[in-house]
Amino acid sequence: MSNQAWLERSFAAVWHPCTQMKRHERLPIVPIASADGVWLTDFDGKRYLDGVSSWWVNLFGHGHPRIKQAVREQLDRLEHVMLAGFTHRPVVELSERLAKLSGLGHAFYGSDGASATEIALKMSFHYWKNVGRPQKSRFVSLENSYHGETVGALAVTDVPLFSSTYAELLKPGLRAPSPDARQAGPGESAADVALRSIRSMENLMAKHGGEIAAVIVEPLVQGAAGMAMYDPVYLTELRRLCDRYEVHLIADEIAVGFGRTGSFFAYQQAGVTPDFLCLSKGITGGFLPLSCVLTRDEIYQAFYHDDVARGFLHSHSYTGNALACAAALAVLDIFEDENVLEANRLNAADYTERMRPLASRSEIRHFRHQGMIWAFDVETKRSDFALAYFSAMLKRGCLLRPIGKTVYFMPPYTLKPEEMDWLVAASGDALDEVLAGTSAGGDATPLP
Ligand SMILES: Cc1ncc(COP(=O)(O)O)c(C=O)c1O
Numbered sequence: 439m440s441n442q443a444w445l446e447r448s449f450a451a452v453w454h455p456c457t458q459m460k461r462h463e464r465l466p467i468v469p470i471a472s473a474d475g476v477w478l479t480d481f482d483g484k485r486y487l488d489g490v491s492s493w494w495v496n497l498f499g500h501g502h503p504r505i506k507q508a509v510r511e512q513l514d515r516l517e518h519v520m521l522a523g524f525t526h527r528p529v530v531e532l533s534e535r536l537a538k539l540s541g542l543g544h545a546f547y548g549s550d551g552a553s554a555t556e557i558a559l560k561m562s563f564h565y566w567k568n569v570g571r572p573q574k575s576r577f578v579s580l581e582n583s584y585h586g587e588t589v590g591a592l593a594v595t596d597v598p599l600f601s602s603t604y605a606e607l608l609k610p611g612l613r614a615p616s617p618d619a620r621q622a623g624p625g626e627s628a629a630d631v632a633l634r635s636i637r638s639m640e641n642l643m644a645k646h647g648g649e650i651a652a653v654i655v656e657p658l659v660q661g662a663a664g665m666a667m668y669d670p671v672y673l674t675e676l677r678r679l680c681d682r683y684e685v686h687l688i689a690d691e692i693a694v695g696f697g698r699t700g701s702f703f704a705y706q707q708a709g710v711t712p713d714f715l716c717l718s719k720g721i722t723g724g725f726l727p728l729s730c731v732l733t734r735d736e737i738y739q740a741f742y743h744d745d746v747a748r749g750f751l752h753s754h755s756y757t758g759n760a761l762a763c764a765a766a767l768a769v770l771d772i773f774e775d776e777n778v779l780e781a782n783r784l785n786a787a788d789y790t791e792r793m794r795p796l797a798s799r800s801e802i803r804h805f806r807h808q809g810m811i812w813a814f815d816v817e818t819k820r821s822d823f824a825l826a827y828f829s830a831m832l833k834r835g836c837l838l839r840p841i842g843k844t845v846y847f848m849p850p851y852t853l854k855p856e857e858m859d860w861l862v863a864a865s866g867d868a869l870d871e872v873l874a875g876t877s878a879g880g881d882a883t884p885l886p
Pocket of ligand 1: 550551552553555584585586587656661662690691692693694718719
């Protein structure tokens with residue numbers, strides 16, 4: 439069956455995520471038939487370089503043989519068993535290994551990133567009740583934060599396009615300024631901006647610390663804010679404030695964990711440990727939905743009691759799915775056996791150089807880079823820039839989804855130098871087309 443036939447059937451039957459479906463009257467859905475490495479292939483045989491790792495989930499390319507093999511082997515033994523009252527090898531081994539990597543003793547599982555956010559928020563809130571301090575019930579998040587779109591997660595997400603419609607459903611939280619390094623004034627460094635933001639956080643905590651259960655942050659890179667990057671000193675100082683005001687620190691590493699920012703976990707660059715760590719996306723290398731919240735043993739112990747209601751009575755049917763855990767174990771094996779962080783470090787330095795021709799263009803502002811993420815802002819009056827650029831890149835055989843006027847690259851770690859050169863050339867070419875105003879753009883609604 440051709441692309442056209444699949445896209446018509448999809449349009450008629452599937453409600454696609456994060457999409458005004460009417461837009462697809464003009465912007466065709468792309469049906470993908472297969473994928474291999476960094477390439478996706480449609481039903482007409484056209485290839486697309488997956489420049490955003492399929493919404494940031496893919497680490498080692500599509501169809502990685504080791505992950506595939508691990509899932510296959512697990513499939514022959516046990517596909518799934520409920521985790522309440524039962525356990526299995528992959529979930530035990532994964533929990534042990536994640537505890538060793540993070541220094542956080544117990545692992546609680548969900549299926550998607552947003553469910554991890556919900557779990558961390560609920561656990562923190564419940565912890566304070568269990569220790570006799572129920573007044574500590576509010577959450578602090580950063581301006582432009584994104585932590586998912588279920589009702590609890592949306593309350594700590596600061597993207598009005600996603601949240602304002604549901605305002606009446608959301609528990610009002612506290613917001614602190616983002617440490618986004620792009621706010622640096624003349625002569626100011628990223629660290630100066632971070633310290634300026636932390637002073638606002640300190641004021642907030644001094645005023646409301648007694649009511650605050652937790653602060654939730656995306657360590658080092660606020661992804662959905664348009665890859666807003668910030669100095670690690672922010673996290674170092676935030677940890678200090680959280681200790682001083684007895685507030686939990688929730689590190690949402692759903693997007694930035696598993697080596698994306700250069701270290702295995704982003705918070706490690708600040709020399710701190712959070713109280714809760716949310717993981718998802720890259721955890722299975724992009725193969726299967728899985729999320730996980732790790733927490734300190736002392737927090738776990740506050741739930742350990744004869745009273746059932748003091749326990750964490752949260753569950754999802756697929757909690758700790760054996761196939762997903764097997765995929766995650768294969769991901770950890772790859773990190774261990776193939777020196778991934780060091781290879782990424784060398785590749786990232788090389789790729790940043792290869793990007794210079796793009797980065798030095800006069801329309802580009804704030805070219806930035808952290809680990810295996812690159813981003814820049816485009817100076818243009820086109821309100822439909824994101825959609826126009828997405829379309830222009832798709833035409834050239836590349837999947838990039840700008841956020842507003844920010845273009846970012848977040849490719850699988852296995853991208854080859856020649857593929858990066860191709861990506862840079864295609865991106866520049868698409869930029870020429872879009873800035874000349876010849877792309878079939880469409881309406882001005884941002885492409886999330
Ligand atoms: C930092 C962060 N937290 C949470 C989420 C939500 O994850 P999911 O889309 O799997 O629910 C995302 C998704 O992009 C994210 O980037």
